[in-house]
Amino acid sequence: MREGQLKERFAERAADEGLVDVAYTSADSPFGPLLLAATRRGIVRIGLPTQDGDELLAELAERVSPRVLEAPARLDGARRELDLYFEGGLRDFDLPLDWRLSRDFRRRALRAVARIPYGKTRTYAQVATSAGNGRAVRAAGSACGSNPIPIVVPCHRVLRTGGGLGGYGGGLPMKEALLELEGALRPD
Amino acid sequence: MRESLPPFQALLDRHAGEVLAVLRGAVGRVDADDCFQETFLAALRAYPKLERDDNLRGWLMTIAHRKAVDHHRAKGRRPLPVEEVEEVADARADLPEPDSGVWTRVGALPPKQRAAVTLRFAGDLPHAEIAAALGCSPDAARRSLHEGIKRLRKELA
Numbered sequence: 001m002r003e004g005q006l007k008e009r010f011a012e013r014a015a016d017e018g019l020v021d022v023a024y025t026s027a028d029s030p031f032g033p034l035l036l037a038a039t040r041r042g043i044v045r046i047g048l049p050t051q052d053g054d055e056l057l058a059e060l061a062e063r064v065s066p067r068v069l070e071a072p073a074r075l076d077g078a079r080r081e082l083d084l085y086f087e088g089g090l091r092d093f094d095l096p097l098d099w100r101l102s103r104d105f106r107r108r109a110l111r112a113v114a115r116i117p118y119g120k121t122r123t124y125a126q127v128a129t130s131a132g133n134g135r136a137v138r139a140a141g142s143a144c145g146s147n148p149i150p151i152v153v154p155c156h157r158v159l160r161t162g163g164g165l166g167g168y169g170g171g172l173p174m175k176e177a178l179l180e181l182e183g184a185l186r187p188d
Numbered sequence: 189m190r191e192s193l194p195p196f197q198a199l200l201d202r203h204a205g206e207v208l209a210v211l212r213g214a215v216g217r218v219d220a221d222d223c224f225q226e227t228f229l230a231a232l233r234a235y236p237k238l239e240r241d242d243n244l245r246g247w248l249m250t251i252a253h254r255k256a257v258d259h260h261r262a263k264g265r266r267p268l269p270v271e272e273v274e275e276v277a278d279a280r281a282d283l284p285e286p287d288s289g290v291w292t293r294v295g296a297l298p299p300k301q302r303a304a305v306t307l308r309f310a311g312d313l314p315h316a317e318i319a320a321a322l323g324c325s326p327d328a329a330r331r332s333l334h335e336g337i338k339r340l341r342k343e344l345a
Contacts, residue, residue, distance in 0.1 A: 001221045003204050010200070010228050019232045022195075061195040066236055068195035 011071040021065035024057065025072035027079045030086055031174050034151075036075045039064060042096030043078055045148045048170035063101060082151065088181060091118040093152045101148040108132055109143035116157045119182040123161045145169065157184065196235055199244055200228060206245075206312070207252045213294070213310035214256035214303070223259050227252045246317035253303055253321040260299070293343050294336075300324075301336030308333055 001009075014020050022044065024037040032049025037060055044064065047056045061068050072079075077095060084090035102110050112130035116122050122130075128140035144155040150169060156178040160166045168175035179185045207227060211220035230251050238247070294305050300322060307313045307321055319329035 003208055006208065006221060006224050007200060007204055010225055013225060013229060014232055017229065019229070021236075024197075057195045057197070058192075062192040066193035066196055067232060069197050069200070069232075 011069050012073070014069055015071045015073060019067060020069045020071050020074070021067040022060050023069060023071035023074040024060075025070060025075045025079070026053070027075070027082060029082065031170060031177070034082070036078050036082075037068075038074050038078065039098045039100075041098040041100075043149055043152060044098040044101060046150055046152060048150055048174070050170050078152075085151070086181070095152060097149060097152070102143070102146070105131060105133065105136060105139055106143040106146060109136075109140045110147055110149075110153050110155070113144065113147070113155050113158060114153045116154055118154075119184045121157045121159050121179070121184050124158055124166065125161050127158055141166070151178070154178075157182075193235065193238060194244075196232055199231070199235075199248065203245055203248050204228075207248055210249060210252050210306060210310045211256060213306045214253070215259050219259060219263075223252070223255045226255045226258075230255065243317070246313065246320060249307060249313055249317060250321040253307060257299070257303070293340050297336050297339060300332045301339065304329055304332035305336040305340070 011020070015023065018040075022037055022039055024035060026033045026035050028034075029049070034049065035045070035047030035051075035053045035056060036043065037045040037047075037056075045056065045060060047053055057068055081090055081093050081095060085093070097114075099107055099110070108131040109127055112127050113122075115130070124140045124144070125134065125137045127144070128134055128136045131140060131143075133139070140158075144158050145167060147153055147155040147169070150156070156168060156175045158166065165172055165175055176185065204224075208220060208224055211223045211227070214220075215223055227248070231248055238244075294302055296302075297305065303322055304318055307318045308315075313321065315326050315330050315333070318333065319326040322329055322332070324332075
């Protein structure tokens with residue numbers, strides 16, 4: 001058997017034997033390749049095209065487990081839903097998520113972000129309030145900035161008070177394009 | 189604090205080729221496929237408990253060697269048909285020419301010498317790592333290697 005086949009087979013066997021703590025694959029998107037990573041609990045990390053994949057995998061090895069393998073099967077559902085979403089054919093993701101990379105206030109803020117409906121936007125201040133501390137606007141902003149599961153946890157739907165776009169890990173053009181896709185950017 | 193371990197996939201990508209070459213040298217091309225799976229599954233099982241990451245390659249080679257030994261024990265035989273050896277030589281340009289018959293002779297060496305020679309020349313391991321793989325002292329590894337090479341020279345002369 002060739003080396004490539006042996007490696008693929010190894011990934012399957014490792015997954016069958018419950019030895020893959022973090023499975024990952026890359027998926028196409030209109031913005032470039034995404035890196036999708038999942039634990040047995042659910043999606044733990046999505047890397048945007050602007051982010052360095054190797055760095056991201058090293059971080060997962062350190063923070064979750066070094067048993068990180070390219071094992072695409074576990075990501076099939078996520079890949080399918082993302083494809084549909086980018087085509088405009090899916091409004092709500094129905095994927096199990098693993099929140100372990102966010103703690104405390106950040107996790108509460110991101111859970112609040114996850115509840116923002118498709119096509120709607122909120123301000124950082126509103127996210128702070130939903131997370132239980134209306135004054136922690138800056139912390140809400142940095143929670144969005146550190147969102148480990150962008151797109152599925154839609155931090156692109158969070159804007160500045162007054163309507164400014166704010167920031168986005170994947171670059172502002174991507175944020176704008178996602179909002180446009182969802183029909184959330186209404187012309188004035 | 190220890191350096192954190194790299195993602196296992198990086199280890200697989202970096203070392204799959206040479207692990208496969210060593211295993212093909214040790215058990216033949218066909219059985220190397222199973223030994224490859226056993227080697228990396230065992231490595232993945234033990235990986236999070238590793239204390240040091242400075243010699244992951246030597247660690248992997250050690251496991252590969254053990255799997256090859258287990259394989260020979262299970263089959264209760266010593267290898268290696270000639271055709272398989274030729275393909276091993278194809279897989280790695282720096283191995284001896286297939287028609288030289290060296291690897292056939294290597295396969296006929298006593299187990300410890302065979303292992304030492306394979307790890308040294310197909311696995312490119314230094315003496316200390318060969319010793320670790322064989323579970324003996326570096327001196328003993330050097331001796332096995334030396335004896336193995338001496339015997340090969342005599343047979344091929």
